[in-house]
Structures are given as structure tokens and as C-alpha cells.
């Protein structure tokens with residue numbers, strides 16, 4: 001980074017060295033997709049394990065093309081959004097320091113300042129990104145599990161140990177919810193601290209031989 005920044009002699013070079021390129025966007029989309037698949041498989045495992053304790057993690061494998069496509073589309077969209085906002089914010093920040101009334105800094109100092117800003121920005125956004133990335137697949141894995149395994153009488157509780165906003169308070173107040181409601185609501189907003197927790201009233205008998213664990217048999 002340092003060497004790269006040393007070469008950044010003007011604002012355009014500085015922007016070029018710190019902006020997100022299309023190649024980086026594709027790498028980011030790939031990473032986000034992998035995060036989503038891992039979150040989906042973990043959530044699917046957690047649900048399956050509740051009814052069949054003998055299930056092991058390696059039996060759960062997302063191969064369903066439809067779901068893979070949904071997660072891939074979400075990852076691409078989110079990567080594009082991250083690229084756009086990062087580049088726009090970087091441009092804004094560069095404009096601010098360009099207009100600094102006391103520019104008593106050399107280009108290396110400015111480059112280091114911008115680099116520091118980029119790092120801090122990423123740190124702040126990393127948590128939000130991680131939460132948003134994994135929540136949609138977790139909810140999808142849960143609803144897929146109950147639908148694909150035809151487990152009826154499932155109620156879903158919207159839960160969190162953190163303070164909630166108006167939208168979430170209404171959802172919590174009206175607990176529990178039906179599977180269809182969960183499908184309609186999903187995760188109500190970005191950075192939501194809540195999670196859906198399934199509750200089954202009747203005892204569930206699942207056949208270990210044909211339990212659905214992410215395969216391609218349905219939809």
C-alpha cells in the first residue's frame with residue numbers, strides 16, 4: 001500500500017489507487033456469495049439438528065440451483081452497491097481535503113490520511129455488511145427447511161436481546177408469526193438485530209433418509 005501511495009502524486013492517481021474497480025467488485029461479490037452460502041448451510045444445519053441430532057454438518061450442502069441463484073443475485077447487487085457508495089464517498093472525501101485551507105502536507109501525508117479514512121470507513125461498515133449478508137440467507141434457510149420438509153404448524157418468533165425500532169417492536173408485539181408472514185417480511189430493514197426463531201407445536205418426525213438438506217429435489 002505504502003509504495004502504491006508514494007506513487008500517488010496527484011488527486012486522480014490517489015483516487016485510482018483507492019477506488020473499487022470492477023475486478024474488485026467481482027471479487028467482493030464472490031466473497032459475499034460464499035459468506036451467504038456458509039450462513040445458509042449453518043442455519044439449515046441448526047434447524048435440522050433440532051429434530052435429528054444425528055445429522056452432521058457435512059450432510060448439509062446447498063446444491064439447489066434456485067436458491068443458489070437467489071443468493072448469487074443478492075451478492076452481486078450488494079457488491080455493486082458497496083462499490084458505488086465507496087467510490088462516491090471517496091470522491092467526496094478527496095474533495096474535502098482538496099479544499100482544506102491549511103494544506104501543510106505533502107502528497108505522502110495526504111495519501112496516508114486518505115488511506116486511514118478508508119480503513120476506518122471499512123471497519124465501521126464491516127459489521128453492517130456482515131449482518132446484512134448473513135441475515136437474508138439465514139431466514140431463507142429456515143423457511144426453506146420447514147417448507148421443503150413439509151413441517152406444518154410452525155410458528156416463528158421475532159427475537160432480539162437488543163433495543164428495537166418501531167417496525168420491529170410491532171413484529172415482536174405480534175409474536176408468533178406464520179411461515180407465510182416470515183416469507184413476506186423477511187428481515188425488515190438493514191442492520192436489524194432480530195432473528196426469526198421457529199417453534200413447532202407438535203412433535204416432528206423426520207425420516208433421516210429423506211430429510212431435505214439443501215439439495216435439488218424441490219423448486
Ligand SMILES: [Zn+2]
Nearest residue numbers: 164165168192
Ligand atoms: Zn428494527
